[in-house]
Amino acid sequence: MTRTFPAPVAAGTDERFGPRLWGLLLVLAGNMLIDALEVSVAVVALPAIGTDLGQPPTVTQWVMTGFAAGFGGLLLFGARVVTLLGRRRVYLAALLAFAAASALSALAHDPWLLLATRLTKGFCAALTAPTGLAIITSTFPEGRPRSRAVSVYTLFGAGGFTAGLLLSGWLTETSWRWAFAFPAPVVLLLFACGLRLIPGEAPDAPKGPSVPTGGAQSAPKETGPSAPKGRGELRDQPPRRRTMTTTAQRYDIPGALTFLGALLALVEGITQLPAHGWTDPHATTPLTAAALLLLLFRQIERRATAPLLTVASSLRRSPALIRSALGAACLNGSYLGLLFVLTYQTQTLAGWSPLRTACALLPAAAPPALTASASGRLVARFGAPRLIVAGAACAFAGALLQLRPHPWPLDYPGRMLPTLLLVGAAFVLSFAALNIQAMSRLAPADRLTGSGLYQTAVQLAAVLAVALAAALLAAHAPAPGAGPAAAAAACRPALTLVAALGFLGLLVGLTGLLRTPPPPSSPHHGE
Numbered sequence: 001m002t003r004t005f006p007a008p009v010a011a012g013t014d015e016r017f018g019p020r021l022w023g024l025l026l027v028l029a030g031n032m033l034i035d036a037l038e039v040s041v042a043v044v045a046l047p048a049i050g051t052d053l054g055q056p057p058t059v060t061q062w063v064m065t066g067f068a069a070g071f072g073g074l075l076l077f078g079a080r081v082v083t084l085l086g087r088r089r090v091y092l093a094a095l096l097a098f099a100a101a102s103a104l105s106a107l108a109h110d111p112w113l114l115l116a117t118r119l120t121k122g123f124c125a126a127l128t129a130p131t132g133l134a135i136i137t138s139t140f141p142e143g144r145p146r147s148r149a150v151s152v153y154t155l156f157g158a159g160g161f162t163a164g165l166l167l168s169g170w171l172t173e174t175s176w177r178w179a180f181a182f183p184a185p186v187v188l189l190l191f192a193c194g195l196r197l198i199p200g201e202a203p204d205a206p207k208g209p210s211v212p213t214g215g216a217q218s219a220p221k222e223t224g225p226s227a228p229k230g231r232g233e234l235r236d237q238p239p240r241r242r243t244m245t246t247t248a249q250r251y252d253i254p255g256a257l258t259f260l261g262a263l264l265a266l267v268e269g270i271t272q273l274p275a276h277g278w279t280d281p282h283a284t285t286p287l288t289a290a291a292l293l294l295l296l297f298r299q300i301e302r303r304a305t306a307p308l309l310t311v312a313s314s315l316r317r318s319p320a321l322i323r324s325a326l327g328a329a330c331l332n333g334s335y336l337g338l339l340f341v342l343t344y345q346t347q348t349l350a351g352w353s354p355l356r357t358a359c360a361l362l363p364a365a366a367p368p369a370l371t372a373s374a375s376g377r378l379v380a381r382f383g384a385p386r387l388i389v390a391g392a393a394c395a396f397a398g399a400l401l402q403l404r405p406h407p408w409p410l411d412y413p414g415r416m417l418p419t420l421l422l423v424g425a426a427f428v429l430s431f432a433a434l435n436i437q438a439m440s441r442l443a444p445a446d447r448l449t450g451s452g453l454y455q456t457a458v459q460l461a462a463v464l465a466v467a468l469a470a471a472l473l474a475a476h477a478p479a480p481g482a483g484p485a486a487a488a489a490a491c492r493p494a495l496t497l498v499a500a501l502g503f504l505g506l507l508v509g510l511t512g513l514l515r516t517p518p519p520p521s522s523p524h525h526g527e
Helices: 019-053 057-073 075-085 088-105 112-140 144-172 176-181 183-197 244-251 252-277 281-303 319-349 354-370 372-380 382-401 411-438 444-475 484-489 492-515
Strands: none
Touching: 019 057, 019 144, 019 176, 019 183, 019 319, 019 354, 057 075, 057 112, 057 252, 057 319, 057 444, 075 088, 075 112, 075 244, 075 252, 075 444, 088 176, 088 183, 112 144, 112 444, 144 176, 144 372, 176 183, 176 252, 183 444, 252 444, 319 354, 319 372, 319 382, 319 411, 319 444, 319 484, 319 492, 354 372, 354 411, 354 444, 372 382, 372 411, 382 411, 382 492, 411 444, 444 492
């Protein structure tokens, strides 16, 4: 796996892909599809998992939030790993780990083993999703070939959520374990193809941004005639040995562990509140641990020689990035929170089958996949701020529809379908616009860090929104023996949370629309 393979090249002068380029693109895009469908696979399977393992929604929500926590909580750490070890090596190793975690999750009979596999798969996705795009931009020729490759990669990612709903609905009809096992052979096939097709960096090429090593740097070279030939170190200075301490400093492992630990402790504390209240140690201990770990993370990052989180002053002064990250977080959080509640209503309360539930949710998932290739043209024609506001308004309106009185019996054509269509329209209008606006006013040197912060915010919102929705469902659960109508009415607080996130996203979008200045004339900004 350490051998360096040459990068495939385009064939001919007509800018068409050669067979090796097509093969590479299919490997990268295929894995992007697998990464994208992991969340939707869990959405439909949650009620079956809860029934099989005998766990309430406050525990089964970890299946969704675990993947998002592994992705968002370790995204910046994953970028550091790729920088230090190289794209090819890390990408292939992540594929193997993903396949192993998929197999283990299908065999899990303990919810915490299932959580561990979901965290692992989220971290693998944090390694492969951005790395795949980086491989495309460095391998495919600039111009139409690269644009076409990026479009294919984006389309597979957008279609992954829809594919995951359908596959999970179909496979969960037999067993939820099949829904979690099927990625394993697919990813192993991608790994076998990737061994031959994924290029490695040239020996003299940097693997990524320069990262201080905290003591593992080369010694200075002599310039006089006494300099030893063929060596870059002074003769009287012994080479420095890499220890576990210096390795941890280079990767900032303490920073990564404290941040992930704080996130997991926060989710645990949130989900323990309904059963134990604010004064019980079962809830206060994890919440206190989350606060302490966040403080420790801040101290580690301030003292680290190579911190994971280095927010430059130019990023802090970028209101477009901050607004876009908040808007995207509200959109993604409200979306997954809504799907969590609707899956509970359709399967647990109304008794729908997993496949019927999956098909019912398609109107929210399919439109973004079908229109992904046109999103750039929409932004170019109408402008990102307008599309963001329009999308946020659709998401908020869809959530308000779910707050109407008399929620039972479940009315799909008159209540649920319009909500899902509005949510799907929200993603069509604003998701790409949020991405573009986030990066549009950053200097080129800040875009890599800005993109990482943006994606982290999107994933962390998914973690917290689903955990809060599960906690509200548990806190307002009806008395034992109550009918489905009472249980459906008890979903109102969770749906109010979804609507509140939608309203916050709309406020953020309106702020951007009113305060957006004209594009800067500096060549170091904009797209």
